[in-house]
Amino acid sequence: MRYLPLTPDDRTDMLRRVGASSIDALFADIPAKVRQTELPDLPRAKGEMEVERILGRMAGRNVSASSVPFFVGAGAYKHHVPASVDHLIQRSEFLTSYTPYQPEIAQGTLQYLYEFQTQVALLTGMEVANASMYDGSTGTGEAVLMAHRVTKRRKAVLSGGLHPHYRDVVETLGRFAGDSIKAMPADVRGEEDILGQIDDETSCVVVQSPDVYGNLRDLRPIAEKAHAHGALLVTVFTEAMSLGLVESPGAQGADIVVGEGQSIGNPLTFGGPYVGLFATREKFIRQMPGRLCGETVDAEGKRGYVLTLSTREQHIRRDKATSNICTNSGLCCLAFTIHLSLLGEKGLRRTAETCHANAVLLADALEQVPGVEVLTEAFFNEFTLKVPGNAAEVIEKLAEKGVLGGVPVSRLEPGRPELENLILVASTEINTDDDRAAYAAALKEVLA
């Protein structure tokens, strides 16, 4: 077996050195009646070529985003990632290292985490950021728990524009943790009265912008009201690229900013692994979940980096930890950091502008299709399309025509007749005039 360096002779010699009569002697602690003697009922070892064939066949059954006009978003976005990013993250020293528990020989990882934290803080307009969460949705759950710790309250209000998956994650966590989670109903046009939900019991308000329906939300009044009641404003984004063109949540008064970082540096990969961004105010750092990397000096006074404030963490604090998180999204952070360092302010802004312009052109094109309406007024790169008919069926028929046209809202919010003719449509820098023309033409045919 190509991955196992021991030869039969090695094994015999080593067993002798160990003083064991057989390999099974080393497994003697497994009670005999539960010791497995037969091989598992699974195929035997395969060569690389055979494995490639099997997995290649499975992969070949899927329609990849690059192979068709592609407009699917709703929390995960197809952007172009420079080839150098994927090359660099595969460097052995990054790919096959562990959490930097021995900082003297992990400065590579620690320094990029420090760069990541700084980039996330700048991008969100916040003071500090952690070294990542699993993804945006679990990060949102952690943000709510953190708000509970900070405010010592246990009642969170979730906007109806929050991605339904995120809402579900927060609700599940809240239910099991015994917290109260008030989720507002689906708010397609961003018109909900969330201010009216805030009272002196409220730990936090969770608002997404751009929200799941694409609306850009005004966060300032919510921040003001929340702060007036001693509550925190948690803001969420699922499209990190939007921060290049849209005012930062930090500038609008957010206390905790959490979001999905996939758009920068990370491929779609059917939903994971992604990278959760998590930023807040400096005064809250001891209540933050997750790993933090900090600057320090070594015995010779040289600048260096270490994981720090680990007294918040499970491996030190155990049942008093701020979170149970351990492994996070290290390599996805690295992809994010490299891609963002390549973009820089200039490239980020231009990419964001292209995404927006393409989305505007798309909205213009689709609005020309009879019976179709764009519901979203102010948006970044995604909007809600109302179609005359069942959105899920329309999307399916578009797929048959080779266009992946978006996400029917019913897939996220099933069983709500009032949402059944809505589609979330996203556009990024990858889309061309041809893509848009193909979509409009196919939609017209499907609806005809």
Next chain:
Amino acid sequence: MRYLPLTPDDRTDMLRRVGASSIDALFADIPAKVRQTELPDLPRAKGEMEVERILGRMAGRNVSASSVPFFVGAGAYKHHVPASVDHLIQRSEFLTSYTPYQPEIAQGTLQYLYEFQTQVALLTGMEVANASMYDGSTGTGEAVLMAHRVTKRRKAVLSGGLHPHYRDVVETLGRFAGDSIKAMPADVRGEEDILGQIDDETSCVVVQSPDVYGNLRDLRPIAEKAHAHGALLVTVFTEAMSLGLVESPGAQGADIVVGEGQSIGNPLTFGGPYVGLFATREKFIRQMPGRLCGETVDAEGKRGYVLTLSTREQHIRRDKATSNICTNSGLCCLAFTIHLSLLGEKGLRRTAETCHANAVLLADALEQVPGVEVLTEAFFNEFTLKVPGNAAEVIEKLAEKGVLGGVPVSRLEPGRPELENLILVASTEINTDDDRAAYAAALKEVLA
């Protein structure tokens, strides 16, 4: 432009520091009348995404070997290369380094070249090998020139089983160098009387085995006759994998062994870059072409490696050099060395056995097709197929049916009616029962 780190401000500052009024002032030595003022008539800079689209479209027009039943050989072979090989050769320190002129900071390259030379010597059964030639064909040309230097004669005899491209390369070189090259006519069944060509003027006999028609040749009698006349035996192979199963040329008396190393570690890539293997006897090393890496010690007595015997080379010896070669196939050597170190004797032998067995099964299957005959008796993984009809047309029709069935001999030897119904057919470890069945079925249809 993403590859150019200087900003406009940098350029202005630097020009000032240089004391030049403008960038064109630095190009003042180019006579004004030939200085180019207009941009070349070519497209402007493009982003990565756009370049990927353009090249992706071109690539998409080609039928890749992995996508069809594939039996094309004749000097380049489709083998499975482990994913780790391509990963490792892309390490920055290998990919983006130069010829190891400063050995203290190039021990990585030098050590793998030393490993490569040793592997090639072992594989060919020879005493020493160089650090590669461009490919097998140019290596064959260099071997003939070397034989001239060693024997101080200028008349070479080429077997009719030598790959026609190799023969053409040697003939071209010989013609311009003023040497005499006697090429025997195409020898499909390996029956030529090459012994009869050897006389006291002969510098060398060049024999390929397995030859281009697939025949395994008996080299011993040729070696004996050549040596008796003071000539050298140059042996050639185009399928390095054959050395895992077939007796080595060194054991049969070869003086220079040259071959194509592509099969081990290197992709097909439409014919290049490949890697020429070149091995000989120790007594001839000062007549060898190309780079040589040797062991030595450093100032502290530690073992290390350097390029050596460079007094043979053009950068020292100039017009007295043994060859004009400079850049060779460094990275392809590395791929070869890594792949062969993964194979080891055990893996090489098994792969070679699989190639042979698959070829035998293929021959059996094709012989069942009415009118088809396998002409080659003893072969490794390639044989000559005689079809009732024009081979080039048969191959074209097979391609239309999605089978790449081999190389019509007429493509290598045009204008020879007696060869027009012959196909060179190769098989490797990649071929499956399904592939063979598809080929036999398609051939039957095409000939029907």
Next chain:
Amino acid sequence: IEEALLFEIGRPEVTGVDLPEPPKVAKRLGRHERKAPINLPGLAEPEAVRHYVRLSRHNYSIDNGIFPLGSCTMKHNPRLNEKMARLPGFGDVHPLQPQSTVPGAIELISELSRWLIELTGMQAVAMSPKAGAHGELCGMMAIKAALEARGEEHRKVVLVPDSAHGTNPATAALIGFEVKPVPARADGTVDPEEVRKRVGPDVAAIMLTNPNTCGLFERDVVEIAKAIHDAGAYFYADGANFNAIVGKAKVGDLGVDAMHINLHKTFSTPHGGGGPGAGPVVLSERLAAYAPRPLVVSDGGNVALLEHAEGGAAESLGRMTAFHGQMGMYVRALSYMLSHGADGLRQASEDAVLNANYIRACLQDLYSAPAGDRPCMHEILFDDSFLEGTGITTLDIAKAMIDEGFHPMTVYFPLVVHGAMLIEPTESESRASLDFFIAAMRDLAMAAKAGDTARFKEAPRYAPRRRLDETRAARQPKLRWQAPEPMAAEAAE
């Protein structure tokens, strides 16, 4: 060689990404367009590549040498798996594109599920948890859901041995359980008698790592499970060490109700300097109904990806993450499994255990093993009693190992022994590599006993950094780069 921070070498006007001028449109951003600069530096591609290549060289990794972090299972990461995860059909598909366009993705999850279920002998598997700790949360939520369904919300106590990973108590506490310790025997294993003493109507579950973090198989696990079940509680297994027993025992046979599997440990998805991981949770028949959504179910040849708790599946504990989990890791894990096959997976467990015992046998005369000369599983635990009187600590040994060219073992964990050193070689190490490591470890122990204190106290000397001041980092936390004052002033202009 030093490497400056991105913020010290990059400039906001530089970019390494070229895009054409964006199409001219009337913006539809409302009042939300960003006006303030972000001050994000950019790098041209040559600068970026060099920066991160140079940074990488400050790291140690498996590909550099043995990485014997106990309980972390740093084994070889085959590059085939990276290649497979990047096939466009896996890497470039969206989680919400129509299911009809991703049958192969769903098939892959189903196939991986089949392997995990067969290898563990369990009833079902929840694939979506994003990492081991998230899997623990999933399993404990399932237990809580089951208790609620039985009307036994009053069961609030979760028994956790002191040797457990910190994630166990943290997870239990996160969803309102009260953590109570179970003492260990001298050798670090759990005495079923102690469990029996503690179980009662208030106990919800036990969380047990097996093999435990002392590197021993809990030989009384079946009895412990019985005691737990008899008391109406559940058995959560921490699967961090599952890699020792794949093909040697099915956890279903041990009485486990839920166990997460760290794909990066047992099935070699690369740890990437801190993640991403993936933590599928296998569930017993008693808990299967509570599996979160999404869930891939297979009924004969039909495979379905359920995204909601449709129909009669109201028991589902809900959703734990957006989308479907860590697909990229699934592909790598299945590629690893297919490569090994049933035979190779068992062999890997056996080799991992043999390698650990070989180290044990070759070091036990110089190092002190709390379990004496009892065979270990995939990792061997030493304490610091062999250092008594030398003034040298476990940390000193670790730092001195760096100077010998090795990554240190896990230190000070588990907490149940003093100055713990937990060594896990994994099956990826050749005998020559083990011998090289053993020779160095022996040399260090002898040097420590001979009083060569400077070698330890000054270590590491040959690393990119000398010992780092962690106290200072925590006392004056500096968690991001800030522009030096003059630059800040300039930016504000």
Next chain:
Amino acid sequence: IEEALLFEIGRPEVTGVDLPEPPKVAKRLGRHERKAPINLPGLAEPEAVRHYVRLSRHNYSIDNGIFPLGSCTMKHNPRLNEKMARLPGFGDVHPLQPQSTVPGAIELISELSRWLIELTGMQAVAMSPKAGAHGELCGMMAIKAALEARGEEHRKVVLVPDSAHGTNPATAALIGFEVKPVPARADGTVDPEEVRKRVGPDVAAIMLTNPNTCGLFERDVVEIAKAIHDAGAYFYADGANFNAIVGKAKVGDLGVDAMHINLHKTFSTPHGGGGPGAGPVVLSERLAAYAPRPLVVSDGGNVALLEHAEGGAAESLGRMTAFHGQMGMYVRALSYMLSHGADGLRQASEDAVLNANYIRACLQDLYSAPAGDRPCMHEILFDDSFLEGTGITTLDIAKAMIDEGFHPMTVYFPLVVHGAMLIEPTESESRASLDFFIAAMRDLAMAAKAGDTARFKEAPRYAPRRRLDETRAARQPKLRWQAPEPMAAEAAE
């Protein structure tokens, strides 16, 4: 950290490649089956990955820092180009599969040809030469063929300036030309008067590098070309330094008849520690007919790959290599060209020249430039006169640069100045990188002048090896590993 040889760690019974048992067949090998063992060691994959990763870390590369080897043009290698070369449609196509199945491959060669022809202003391009020196051979063969066609085989002399690369005289000699030197002016350029003196009915060609290896553009190149042409000879240009003038001058306008282009220098295909390269040769109208086969010709929209000298093309000099040349390099080069575009290519030349002049301006007070303070092109040449009396040599400076963390410049080439140091930064270096390099170079020059001899004579001290004994390597050549005696005995048993 040391790394043993493959032969010291591998074992013939180990393999890192798994294949099923071969099908059982009656072998058809005749009497040719190998009986003797090969003694080739194998490594399991974890061992192989670690071995080569560790070896790689003993190398310096562009991605580690500036690599200012003059005349070698070590510029950034974009990873996009690697990705493009690996598209299955390029990387996984066979040179002899039917042309109807590879139209995109032929299109790519045609497109690259178009760029090369337009950038050089020449008539045709022969793509197949495998590297620069092979391209020289091609060009000189074309010249010889043209002379033969004119019945002027008696022209045997090729003029080569002393500053030329060694490949020039070696190539000319290889096909029977007689090499005669042309002396240089004090600044290293060629005086057309000297050329005129030497041309005559015996002269076949001049081989001239422009910009030359002193980093100067041959300002009299048009006159030189005229002198050569007037005498009935041809002008071969060594294109090694073409990267300095792309978009600034077309070599066709300079009177060149043939020039090879090192794709790895000008168009950034990675040099890979010694290759592979690619050396397409552009040809003037006078030589185009002699282009070797294969040849891609384009006639309006129709593109054809000619593999033989069909029809009226009997002048073709023949075939120089099997198949069609270095496709993998073509893809990378075209990817580089498309990325830069006409504007970016010119900017790259300008930046390369600016960077070299910046180094010149910042070092010329301490180092000695034979050309004085005259601007240079893409590289700056110093000699060792500034070291006079210090006892320190050019080689010492080079080795001391290693200790400063840099790859040295080219040393002792060109031969026309004493103790040459030829520095080529390329356009890939940022100003910060140049400033860092300049500071170190200034420090070294001052240290040398201050008599800090030990710093130089003992250098390198911080490299994987101290200075290596090259004399010993050449006197007692050891070109391969040999099993130590006892092992050899064992193998023979």
